[in-house]
Amino acid sequence: MLQQSKRVLLSPSLLLPTSLLPIFLLLTFLLLGSCQSINHSDNKQSFNSDNLFDSQNADILSLRCSEATTKLQEQLSVLESNLSDVSDLSFLTDLDNFYIQLENHYSVAQLYSNTHPNADIRSSASSCQKSVESILTDANLSQAIYQQLQQIDSSNSDAITQRYHKKLLINFTRSGVDKDQLLRDTLRQLQIDIADLGQQFSKNIREDVRHITVDSIDELKGLPQDYIDGLSKNAEGQWLITTDYPSIFPFLRYAHNDKNRLAIYKQFLDRGYPDNEALLKQIISKRDQLAKHLGYDTYAEYVTEVAMIATPSNASTFIDRIATLAKPRSDRDYKQLLAQLQTIDPQAEKVGNWQKAFLEEQVKKEQYQYDAKAIREYFAYDDVKQGIFELAGQLFDVEIIPWQTSTWHPAVSTHELRKKTGETLGYFYLDMHPRDGKYKHAAHFGIKTGVLDKQLPVSALICNFPGEDQQLDSTGHRLNRGLMEHNQVETFLHEFGHLMHSLIGGHQEWSGLSGIATERDFVEAPSQLLEEWVWNYDTLKTFAVNANGETIPKAMVDKMLRARGFGKGTHIRNQMFYAALSLDYYSSSPETLDLNETLIRLQQAYSPFDYINDTHFYANFGHLYGYSARYYTYMWSLVIAADLFSEFERDGLLNSDVAARYRDKVLAPGGSKDAADLVADFLGRPFNYDAFIEQLNAE
Numbered sequence: 001m002l003q004q005s006k007r008v009l010l011s012p013s014l015l016l017p018t019s020l021l022p023i024f025l026l027l028t029f030l031l032l033g034s035c036q037s038i039n040h041s042d043n044k045q046s047f048n049s050d051n052l053f054d055s056q057n058a059d060i061l062s063l064r065c066s067e068a069t070t071k072l073q074e075q076l077s078v079l080e081s082n083l084s085d086v087s088d089l090s091f092l093t094d095l096d097n098f099y100i101q102l103e104n105h106y107s108v109a110q111l112y113s114n115t116h117p118n119a120d121i122r123s124s125a126s127s128c129q130k131s132v133e134s135i136l137t138d139a140n141l142s143q144a145i146y147q148q149l150q151q152i153d154s155s156n157s158d159a160i161t162q163r164y165h166k167k168l169l170i171n172f173t174r175s176g177v178d179k180d181q182l183l184r185d186t187l188r189q190l191q192i193d194i195a196d197l198g199q200q201f202s203k204n205i206r207e208d209v210r211h212i213t214v215d216s217i218d219e220l221k222g223l224p225q226d227y228i229d230g231l232s233k234n235a236e237g238q239w240l241i242t243t244d245y246p247s248i249f250p251f252l253r254y255a256h257n258d259k260n261r262l263a264i265y266k267q268f269l270d271r272g273y274p275d276n277e278a279l280l281k282q283i284i285s286k287r288d289q290l291a292k293h294l295g296y297d298t299y300a301e302y303v304t305e306v307a308m309i310a311t312p313s314n315a316s317t318f319i320d321r322i323a324t325l326a327k328p329r330s331d332r333d334y335k336q337l338l339a340q341l342q343t344i345d346p347q348a349e350k351v352g353n354w355q356k357a358f359l360e361e362q363v364k365k366e367q368y369q370y371d372a373k374a375i376r377e378y379f380a381y382d383d384v385k386q387g388i389f390e391l392a393g394q395l396f397d398v399e400i401i402p403w404q405t406s407t408w409h410p411a412v413s414t415h416e417l418r419k420k421t422g423e424t425l426g427y428f429y430l431d432m433h434p435r436d437g438k439y440k441h442a443a444h445f446g447i448k449t450g451v452l453d454k455q456l457p458v459s460a461l462i463c464n465f466p467g468e469d470q471q472l473d474s475t476g477h478r479l480n481r482g483l484m485e486h487n488q489v490e491t492f493l494h495e496f497g498h499l500m501h502s503l504i505g506g507h508q509e510w511s512g513l514s515g516i517a518t519e520r521d522f523v524e525a526p527s528q529l530l531e532e533w534v535w536n537y538d539t540l541k542t543f544a545v546n547a548n549g550e551t552i553p554k555a556m557v558d559k560m561l562r563a564r565g566f567g568k569g570t571h572i573r574n575q576m577f578y579a580a581l582s583l584d585y586y587s588s589s590p591e592t593l594d595l596n597e598t599l600i601r602l603q604q605a606y607s608p609f610d611y612i613n614d615t616h617f618y619a620n621f622g623h624l625y626g627y628s629a630r631y632y633t634y635m636w637s638l639v640i641a642a643d644l645f646s647e648f649e650r651d652g653l654l655n656s657d658v659a660a661r662y663r664d665k666v667l668a669p670g671g672s673k674d675a676a677d678l679v680a681d682f683l684g685r686p687f688n689y690d691a692f693i694e695q696l697n698a699e
Contacts, residue, residue, distance in 0.1 A: 058120035061112070065128035068105040072135050075101065080144040086151045092165060095145065100451060100511050102139070106132040107447055113199075114206070114439040115431055115462060116408050122437060126199055130192070137191045140175035141184045160672045164510040174306070176294050183293060190290045194283060198625045201272070201279045205620045206440055210267040212260060213238035222256040224373055226483055230466075243268045244434050245441070245464045250485065253357040254373060258344075262612075265354035269615040276619035277595060283625060285590035300586040300629035307521045307630060308675055312587055315632050319583065322635050323576040323606055325696060329569030334608045336363050336566070353609040360567045368563035372486065375560060378544035378552040379489050381467025381482030385430070387543025388496055391533055393420075395659045396500060396667075403427055409435070411468055417503050426450060426457035426503035432492075433468035440464060441622070442491050444498030444527075449515045450506025457506025457515055461495045481547060486560065490534045497527030504663060505670035517671030518678070521630055524637035525679075526667060529644050535561060536653050565698055570608045572635070572696070577606035578621070579632040585618075586629035640679060642692040647683065 075098050082091060109132060112125035139145065149172065154165040176187040214220060215238055220228050227250050231239045241251050241264050248264055255261055287299040296302040300312040309315050334351060337359045341348045351359060364370040389400045403416040411433050417425045429447070434440070442463040450457030467482020484492075501516050501523070508514035516523050533539045537557045544552035580602045585593065595618050600611045618624060623631050644662070651658045665682040679687045 056118070056121070058118070058124040061121055061124045061128065065105075065109065065124075065131060069128075069131045069135060072098075072102055072105065072132070076135060076139055076142070079139075079148075080142055082148060086148045087153050089152065089154065089157065089161065091148050092152055092154070092161075092168075095149070095168075096164075096451075096511055097454075098139070100449070100454065102132060102136055103449060103511070104455075106136070111445065111447065111460070112408065113203075114445075117435060117437065119437055126203070129199065130196060133195050134192060137188050140172065140191075141177050141188055143177055143184075146172045146177045160509060160513060163672065164513055167512060170306075174294065174302075179293070187290065187293055190286050190293070194286050194290070197279050197283045197286070201276055201283065201625050202622060204272040204276050204279070205622055207437060208271040208620070209242055209244055209436075209440075210271060211240045211242040212263045212267060214241060214260060219257045219260055220255065222254045223250065224254065224376070224483070226481075227251075227254075243271055246434055246466045249357070252354065253361050253485070255358070258355065258358075261358060262352065262354045266612060266615055269612065269617045269620070271620040273616040273619035277616060280595065280618060280624060281590070281593075284585055284593065287586065287628065288590045298587045300583055303520075303586070303629050306519070307633075308519045309521055309632070309636060312583060312629065315579075315583055315629070318636060319576050319579050319606075319632055322639075323573060325693065326569050326572035326576070329696060330573040330608050331569070333567055333570045336367075337570070340366075350610060351608075353607075353612065356567075356570065356609065364563040364566060368559055368566065370556075370559040370563040375552070375556060376483045376485055377546045378540075379484040379486065380545075380547075381432070381465055381484055383543045383545060384484055384489050384492060385432075387539075388493055389415075390542060391493075391539055392496065392500060394654060395533075396504060396663050397656075397660065398425065398504075407431075411435075424456060426459065426506055428458065428499055428503065429460035430463075431460060432463045432465050434464040435468075438462070438464075442495055444495050444502065446502050446515060449511050449517075450503070450508075451511045451514055452507050452509045457503045459499050459502045461492075461499060463492065463495060465492065486534070490531050493534050494527045494531050497530035498523070500530075501526045501667050504667040507668075508670045508672055513671040515670055518675045520627075521633040521636050522640065522675035524634055525640040525644065525675075528634075528638050528641035532645050532648070533653060535564065538654065568696065574607050574609070575635050577603050578623075579635060580606055581618070581621075582624055582627060582631035583629050585624065639689055639692040640687050642695050643683060643687040643690070644679065646691040 079091075079095060079098060082094075106129065109125045109128035113122050113129060116122050116125065146169075149165070149169055152165060154162045157165075176184055179187065213234065213236075217228075220231075220239065228239075231241070231247075233239055241247055241260070243264065248268055251264060252261055284299075291297070291299040291302040294302060296305075298312065300315070304310060304312050304315055309318060337351045337356065338348065340359045340363050341351055341355060361372055364372070393399050397420055399418050399420055401416050401418065403414040405414050405427075407414060407429060409431065412429050412431045414427070414429055416427050419425060431438075439462050443461070445460045445462055446457070447460050448455060448458035465482070465484055465488055467484070498516065503515075506515040508517075511517075537554050540557055541551050541554075546552075581599060584598055584602060585595070588598070596616065599618055603609070603611045627633060644666070647658050647662070648655065662682055666678050669678060673681075676686065
């Protein structure tokens with residue numbers, strides 16, 4: 001999940017601990033599950049979370065975790081000691097049931113560690129994660145389970161069962177199960193160490209909220225009034241601009257004061273530093289050791305092996321190809337930005353990354369007559385949410401209704417997704433506003449992987465948008481409408497794409513093929529596809545209204561569309577910098593890798609914008625843990641998404657036949673087919689670059 005500063009620095013939409021990779025790449029890509037009960041009365045699955053979010057005490061949570069891990073250990077022992085004939089599929093079913101329970105228990109811990117308002121509970125949940133990860137590591141390296149899997153004959157089973165069986169065998173081998181005991185012990189410890197380091201790396205980013213102070217109202221010139229009204233002040237009466245998204249991104253876009261923009265941007269780039277520098281070095285080193293013990297030259301080789309792109313060499317070629325395609329447009333974009341900067345500072349010779357958003361806004365306002373501040377008046381959070389619900393209903397032939405259940409925080413809303421025939425497809429939570437200690441970016445969390453006739457899928461969106469204060473004045477008007485930037489609306493819809501993929505695709509027979517269990521470098525494509533609808537007037541006019549109830553004017557949207565292409569080239573080149581950075585870090589020798597030198601070198605090679613002295617972006621680039629070497633995923637998926645969108649563009653964005661075909665051919669199958677085959681089933685051919693190149697060059 002992600003575009004430029006909207007989502008590039010937002011975290012991954014995919015939160016996957018390294019120790020879970022060998023099996024959970026198969027089980028699910030978006031882990032977070034729960035211990036909810038399933039009621040099978042009347043042969044209908046239902047979901048009840050009332051016993052899930054009542055652990056409002058760290059000691060109780062620890063006790064529940066201990067009980068859960070004890071049961072999981074017992075289940076693992078039973079699987080390992082199984083002496084019955086495993087030539088049929090009963091063992092495969094038992095093993096899948098174990099993975100379902102393991103994921104469900106792991107998920108509650110991961111959810112709490114990222115979202116719970118109580119710091120003690122977050123800490124207790126993190127400890128619980130480690131306990132469950134340890135059990136999964138034991139399962140991954142269990143030769144007893146692997147030997148039993150090898151005995152299963154699935155040749156007479158259906159194609160999907162054969163696929164699951166084959167993938168399990170591959171992933172067990174990739175975990176090192178076939179190595180000797182001494183090496184398996186080494187691999188186990190490496191996986192535990194990497195998971196611990198990754199948790200701390202993520203925690204440091206999550207909890208490191210920095211700020212600058214602003215003394216006078218003149219220094220807030222250019223900012224929307226509702227933004228100024230919502231700023232906190234310190235004891236000295238100074239305004240606080242923080243590195244939380246709702247604070248920093250509007251400031252970078254609208255504030256006229258260049259000095260302050262640079263100051264907060266440098267704080268943003270240094271989150272997690274210096275602690276995360278040492279942690280990242282250890283993560284890279286231990287992942288390199290893991291890969292080498294498993295017979296791979298680099299960790300990049302290990303993780304790309306099971307991706308669509310297949311090899312680091314292919315990934316590098318892809319990065320260079322996209323960077324080359326984007327360079328002419330990037331050069332034009334940069335030239336316009338520099339010209340705009342020189343109207344302010346005639347001596348300016350370069351554009352800084354902290355100036356990009358502000359200058360883009362000025363260029364769009366002056367040359368395209370597009371004013372982002374004006375358009376945000378039409379995007380109140382509640383209206384956006386309802387509009388996205390209605391769009392999803394129309395596209396996917398579903399309805400979203402309220403779901404009465406408990407949550408981990410009062411600001412979280414809860415919803416049920418149904419087919420229009422009344423059948424429940426799944427449930428989801430929206431935790432959409434910032435607070436202390438909460439995950440800082442925008443991501444889809446799969447709370448429960450749906451499995452046919454066993455459990456329904458459950459998901460959550462964890463974001464940081466404005467709109468948490470919805471109090472009404474005496475006339476019934478909202479005091480704070482929670483005005484969103486258009487790119488925040490786009491982010492919302494992007495993450496909602498993950499949600500739809502997870503819930504609609506979460507009805508497979510095997511957990512490891514359900515929901516978003518496709519190749520890691522495909523999972524962003526369905527979300528990037530859905531972003532296109534926030535550029536469509538027929539979509540926007542259904543929910544974009546200002547405080548007076550006036551619908552967004554078509555002329556305003558037309559201006560936005562004309563301005564859309566500006567900045568696309570610099571954005572893509574920046575993306576390729578991030579992609580090259582992640583690939584290079586995990587392709588290099590850890591002994592000689594200099595994090596900062598590599599960052600500077602690759603930024604010079606790919607990004608239009610220079611490195612800012614004494615900053616340490618790698619310390620808060622969360623994807624370096626979550627996606628490791630595969631940050632190229634976002635652009636790879638975007639190429640596929642552009643091709644998918646070409647079908648809607650030709651036949652109509654709300655064409656019910658195209659939407660149904662997309663739902664049934666791409667989303668509903670989950671991971672039951674290779675991603676390339678899902679795309680070909682929808683397009684009627686393999687995907688290509690044509691639509692992406694056309695979008696790149698469109699004026």
